[in-house]
Amino acid sequence: MRAPRVPSRLRRPPTFWRRSIQARVVASTLVLSAVVICAVGWYLLRQTRDGLLENRVDAVLAESASATRDAQGRLQAAPVGGTDAASQVQDLAREIIGRADTRGYQVVITGPVDAGVPLSDAVATYSAGLDVVATLPTALLDRMSTVGAGPAWTYTEVISDRTGETDVISDQPEDGSVPGIVVASQLRLPADGRTYALYVVYPLAEEQETLGLVTQALLTAAVLLLVLVAGITWLVTRQVVTPVRLARQVAERLAAGRLQERLRVTGEDDLARLATSFNQMASNLQRQIRQLEELSRVQRRFVSDVSHELRTPLTTVRMAGDVLHDARSSFDPGTARAAELLQTELDRFETLLADLLEISRFDAGAAVLDLEDVNVGDVVRRVVDSTRALAEQRGVRIAVEDADRPCLAEADARRVERIVRNLVTNAIDHAAVGGRDPGIVIRLGVDEDASAVAVRDYGIGLEPGESAMVFNRFWRADPARARTSGGTGLGLSIALEDTHLHGGWLQAWGRPGRGAQFRLTLPRRSDHALRRSPLPLQPDDATDRDEVTA
Template identity: 60%
Template structure:
């Protein structure tokens, strides 16, 4: 668990940093190239050293065997075989101490002498181990004239303290004049100097490779920094622009591609700032226009309302046509007044002047109260609003007036499109949220319509008679009220299978909602909303004027 945090931070840094990825990738590729080149050079040097040592060792062994044979023939038969061999080995060992090789003299070869040879046995340089001569080489030398050689580890006696080293063992036959026997003379050439040279070369290659990688990494970091730094500055400026600081610009130096990119970026930012300012001004003028018109219409509406009330109260004294006109006038005046009220509320949302009056309330009680207030409408439409009470209370800190307005809009909208079926109201709560879902089984929503249902003045069926006297702004205001609480208002629908609207509110004002206690797609849905206009409106959507 202690490593999880650093690993996540390292992974995040690797994912976000182009410079780190470029530097590391360059280092890895450079390391592979340096390793390959170093291995090739080391192989070439090793082969050269071994080949040179081998040719020199074989030549020395051949020449030494020839000189030893000449020396033996020159001494003739004046000495016995033991004395001749002792003198020979002593001279060769003395020369080997100077030239850096060891000697092993073995013999005579079986069948090469008549009778017992007085010089039989093995003679060798001090500290050398006779098993350094491979058995296979012994067989070849004893059976074949000339010089034979092989690579073999050269071992020394344990009390000498000299470690085993790789070397070359070369052997030749010599003939002893005193007894006519054939002896095997082996020269052992240790490659100690070559081994030290290769160790030095390895250290040099390793040191040079590390220094080269550090140099390549530093150069790559410097080069990529020249490219990445302007990109990072552009990112920071873009973030500031996104946060609303539209006056931010990049500092441009020079005339290269990066400088031209910065100039283009600044031109784009200036153009966006100009357009955003224009849109903000246009939006401000539009909101001001809606607000002014709504307020200015209050006075004539009040006058017309007074006249309409007089006509409506006296309709019984009018002829049937005039009486009907008075009733229609009263109905349209009610709707006009409701429209003005909704327009004023929308203008408050647009101006950012809407505030919450929070208190703890049980949404179950609120749903029952709204269901009771819409019972007369449900009766006229031949339907019922059924509130399914949960086992636990669904308490949330909300503005009662605004949430009640949301529920009233959802209930009346469901009643209007229920087509005589019952409207089910579901409630649930979890540790951080409270949810209410309104399910109708009417005409439903076609594909894409659930993303449009919260648009202002939008209707699912424009040809359908509006029985509830709505203005087309109810769901838009409900969505704004939900967002003002920090909640969600979402819609699901299928053609012919009804629709479901889900309101999710945080239990405490200001808390974030991670999940809703209720599913947006109802359990009795045939397709789960696939292809049926499923929409998740977690954030305020673009407003349609």
């Protein structure tokens, strides 16, 4: 089952990321810059917050101490008799709260501290709009419940009493809370001689607003800085990447055969020197390629001319050889044997000349296909029938598996038959005589994309690395071995060229003493690219020690 194809619009961003070094440099610079900016911004915000709080705490403590001293002084100056404790607390609170309203803080007076009753039930007076129970921290209340405790302060949340008629802190959010500082101290009331607690609550709304403005400014500056860094990085990398892209484009044109393409050299920097070196390299390659093309053209023309020129004398020699071969019965035994050898070598020479002409066509790019629907199984059966006599002479039996299975491909029947014949005759040449029966096994395979033929022999096999050399022209696995089929050494080379002309694969596998297998894979349709073969390259009867060589 085929995997679902990913739409091109989804593949485009990853492809752009992989191919664009400029995008990766800009992205990595932005990420690193964002990390640095966040670290610096966090440090600046922390320093700003600590500075604001320290300054505010110093001012609050100084102002609270002054308010406590003034209150204690007024209490000491008040007459001792004629006033009860509650009235004296209210008078004191009224004066302190009046001053607090003008300076933006709030006041709570509770007591007596040694009464041991909850805050909500104690004698208390405080600024309007303040939720005393929710605002005053429990730890601070516990500290002030001991007579003789010294002044103390702590951070808190200033909670507004929304049920009241007034709201002293107008800048509070909807939940009625803002950060604040509460400073606690104790007062001794002359009216009853008992100790009361004075809590001064300072909201930090202005500091919070200032910190918010600083945070917003830092965020705005960070975004603008990131955009600026991205733009600068893009421009800087563009100056470096653009010449590299131009070099890539010129290299692609050179690879496509446009050898006259060159880079434009501007300036004297490193990139200009690189462009100069690139142009020199391209000029040298162009000169050498033209020399090689000229040499190859001369060689191809020489082979073609010699092959054509040899046809006329070969025809004359063939006619004379046929006359001598027909009259060999009237010769003495030595002369008759010479006539037979002459006829055999003339046949081989004629085959070699035909192969040379075919190779020259491939080299000149003049080979074309005559495509039709071909049943590869029928081609295999014809080849086996035509080579059976040679196999019997060699003492080798050929077996075909799945011979009746349809194995269709759009191909040139003549060239496919030549490929299979070359593979079979090569297997006959190298099969082990008197060895495993059958000596050659031909397998057919087909799937929805490709058709394949595998020719297996159990002969001398191939040494490591020879599977790539076996298709070279005039190459032999065993130079001392005679060619039983009278081959020219060009059969596998021509078979490989025929296979490439079809857009197929021709691959070899072999191991010393274990034989070899050649696999031909052709696409079912000529315009389809091969992705896999329906037959394995390593034979099924190969041992686990064998490894595949493609």
